[in-house]
Amino acid sequence: MSKKSEILIVGGGVAGLALATRLGNSIGKQGLARITLIDKSFSHVWKPMLHCFAAGTAQNENDRISFMAQANRHHFEFWPGEVTALDRESKQAVLGPLRGTDGRVVLEGRTVDYDALVLSVGSCANDFGTPGVAENCLFIDNLVEANGFNEKFRMELLRAYSGDIELNIAIVGGGATGTQLAAELHKSLELTGLHSFSQTPPVLNITLLEAGPRILPAFPESVSQAAQKELERIGVKVQTNAMVSGADAEGFSLKDGTHIKADMRVWAAGVKAPEVTRSFGGLSLSRSGQILVHPNLQSIDDPAVFAMGDCSYISDEPLPPTAQVARQQAHHLARHLPQWIANKKEIPSCVFNNKGAIVALGNYNGWGTLPGGTVFGGGILNGLSARLGHLMLYRQHQIELYGWTRGLISCFGAWIDTFIRPSVRLD
Template sequence: MAAKSEILIVGGGVAGLALATRLGDALGKTGEARITLIDKSFSHVWKPMLHCFAAGTAQNENDRISFMAQASSHHFEFWPGEVSSIDREKREVVLSPFHSSDGAVVLDSRTVEYDALILSIGSCANDFRTDGVTAHCLFIDNLVEANGFNEKFRMELLRAFATNDELDIAIVGGGATGTQLAAELHKALDIVGLHSFGKTPPRLRITLLEAGPRILPAFPESVSEAAQRELARIGVEVRTSAMVSAADEAGFSLKDGTHIPAKLRVWAAGVKAPDVTRGFGNLSLSRSGQILVKPNLQSVDDERIFAMGDCSFIADDPLPPTAQVARQQAHHLARTLPAWMRGKRAVPSCIFRNKGAIIALGNYNGWGTLPGGAVFGGGIFRGLSARLGHLMLYRQHQVELYGLLRGMLSCLADWVDTKVRPSVRLD
């Protein structure tokens, strides 16, 4: 491939921003390639924290990383924009017109050329076309939606404070997102209680609906059972084998005829790629719209296109849509793309190494599973160590993007913030 290749990364999430930062430092800095990142928003947030934004327990500017600032310190270009299609013949992506918050068109539809295109646009919840979900449910798939949910949560809390009514919230999906959200909402209310000038906070009635036989199906059964007990202890009602058949303005209907009343309804079940992948130049897709890739993350249809993270699917060896997978895939491409670009070596297969999983239920409890094998033996840890482990994943991500000094300063700034401001959003 010719010098000064154009490497275009679409989506600056867990995988995309890590890759842009590393390739910028490796190839952008020396001028060997132009690295460009496109994202539909201006800043990056660590997606596994979105439930905290939704509950209002994360509200710090420091938790957002500006793409422009990151680009200027790591030798890549950033352009805001939403990719709407790909023209594989011309090797260009098409961006939708860019609008300001009042709806005015700031930038017309544009095209950006590439020599190598890496798609990392993540995923969103899958409503499986269940009746009424689009019209009557909230989602927390990105920061805009999480903040939108928080606005509604605070307003409904205010109403419940004034009327002494209970606030009913129903969450569909007993995976990491729904389970952590249920606990975090409780934590938020506990903190609100500390600032409610002596008034007793309203009762929060949260129902977590899971279609399968247990919550947290990606974890061992013992963790699912312990998490369910912990949720019951803080007052969350968990209903398993509860298949939702429809949503309306008053709650959810279940297949067995039960109606679960809820003022706020959140859909956090299922995972699918954003619908836009259907316009990606006839690339082969999985049933959930993810881009089919070979084990080396190259599209099965086009050697100049790669996909990683939640929006990709390896047909022979499917991996779960987790931050751990997204991160390892980004590191793999950061290591191997430079040699491929220079025409020296094909990109080898990406071998996923399972390092275990961690889940934290607010500041109530947490569980971690260690990988199997002779060293760790697939053990389980819980409590404070798991909660700290969960937090460390975020700090590790920050250090990776910011560098050690800035990462640690950021951690210190967050700690100072907790000493000077309420740790939940109250405005």
Template sequence: MNQRSRIVIVGGGIGGLPLATRLGNTLGRSGLAHITLIDKSATHIWKPMLHTIAAGTRDVQQQQVIYLAHARDHGFDYQPGEMEGLDRDARVIRLAELRSPSGEVVIGPRTVEYDVLILALGSQANDFGTPGVLEHCHFIDSQAQAEVFNEALRTRIFQSVVTNSPLRVSIVGAGATGVELAAELSHLLEVAASYGDPGIHSRLNLTLYESAPRVLAAFPPAVSESSEAQLRHIGFTVRTGTRVTAAEPDGLRLGDGSMQQADLTVWAAGVKAPDFLGKLDGIAANRSNQISVRPTLQALDDDTIFALGDCSTLTLTGNERPLAPTAQVATQQAQFLAKHLPGWLAGGSLPDFAFHDFGALVSLSDYNAFGTLGQFGFFRGGFIKGRFAQLSHAMLYRQHQQALHGFGKATLLWTAERINGLVRPKIRLN
């Protein structure tokens, strides 16, 4: 590589933004490389928090990171844009035209040159081609989608209050997003009951659909069983082993042919990377559009292209299945590249990535939390629940903030959040 390599990171999520921050602080500020982060949004939200933004139980303005300001403070550049293609011979990526919310073209299609390309585009729910899903279901894969759902939710809540009618919500997919969103909606309406309608929570009719035999199928059985029991205790209907065959304007069509009415439907099933990744110039990908990478996180056919997190697939030696698309994997892969890329750019070699399983956690709002501890750290493999599990889950976000801002600023942000919580409404009311 030349003295000032052009490193382009596409995707400012759980993996991409911390990686840009670390590389900007080291290579960018020292002039050894030029770091560019590209994301179609202007702001970053920790993805495991999106369900709280969707429910309106967290202040989105307080939790988001503005890319432009963060880039200025950490030695890298930010460009708004959405990748749509790649020319490996010319080493350029193609960005789609950028439009305003009103549909006006702000910036036309353009290209960005790179010496090293790092794809960190995350994932989205997979509709599996199910008829009507794109037209009639909400998704919670981005800040924009979470805010759209919240707007629709508040409208439906208002209608329920005024007409004294049920609020029927269906969530398809009982992974972490679906399960945590369900609990957060219950918490939202419990708090909302104190603002003038004590019976609003009793009118919530929520059903969770899962095609697998149990909720949280990727989690250990103890977490699944405890979480399902908690959801049923809240009053929700949980239908496992149930296939949704179509989404319609007023509900869902199930595999047995029955029609289930719903006022709001959220699709949180499946995982796939952005569609264009499955069609890139000479880059191998699986059926879910995830880039196949070597243990060094390099693409199979190109040493200058890396992929990490949910948009990549890697089966480690000795394992039968690829690494799961989780925040834990994306975080560790970003840390791996931040540590080893500088040496590789200077002519050294890359070691193989090693994943350390620290366990799995799911938080059901203020009701409960469940998890298992992984094979590293204290109490290996143990099952945890209650306040300790809730605290452990909350600490994941605080660690993410610390990776972005450092300990001092992260502490100030936490303090400001606590103070605002004392003086502002607990839920979004406007």
């Protein structure tokens, strides 16, 4: 009996889990190939929700998708573990030992064979080597960090409530992540006030620091201006042209010599590929460590290796590190990998179809842009269309992974939950 072809996907984020699910439902179900997904965690969360989990304005118990359950329902295999290196000659991914929370080794390090390898290990914040950032700042690159952030935020709020002292938070990076986080933190304080033992909420000073001349540089200038106005209306201090030169336990130092005092320091500026890509068998990388791929997502060094999402880089036509790009690339490989694995049929270029972008400032306001440059949102409805659009993208992601029936039940469950749980995370 001939051996089944092995497709190995490393990283079950926006791109990886969509690909594993689609391939599982097609060639996995038909028994034409063995699809294996490896991720260093046990469950998937939609990364664009992380700032809400960090602020506590969304709870993640119902929003995590178990990799094992998803694998079981969609005809692929899942193994937890962190890929630490590649042996491209023998076509094997090397996994480090899997440790429990007590540090004990649960699974020894091992290797997994592949005929086609798809790398989708995402990205992390880029501190550009700024002194003190790694030691003194919080990041929200994954669920563990978002939950850790929320724990600290709640403890700092408690301290501020009980001691009647001000809480100062500074966020570096006026892109979508930093801007949305600033609004969500403000919303969180408002919601916490509804459940608090004290009638007077503490003063929360949020400062958003952006090195460039305006926040949300990926959006039209009108959106940047409107978003800055909205943030300032709710009390967030926005400082543009603020070049951060260092961080310490007290706050941030700026190039112009000023020091911004902050009890919580958040770094949300720039992205780079995880360090591990440097151990991927000498694959060519961009300056930010992303794997260089042809427009068809095949590595420029090795036809058996593909990369998609934030960890990939197309030199001729770089794409932004967004969920939209990751999703479209996953769909492209799901369509073409079965033919490639069966008879090495060449994979066509993946053409990115820009469908626009949305930014939502809590429930205060939101804007979206369409490919032609049309801007929607804002106005008297406080950006309701854009805010709903943001929510719809999340629900679309869940429905794609769960299927219609379970996806709709999950939306309904989330709605029911609003009658049971507090509107903000309190424990």
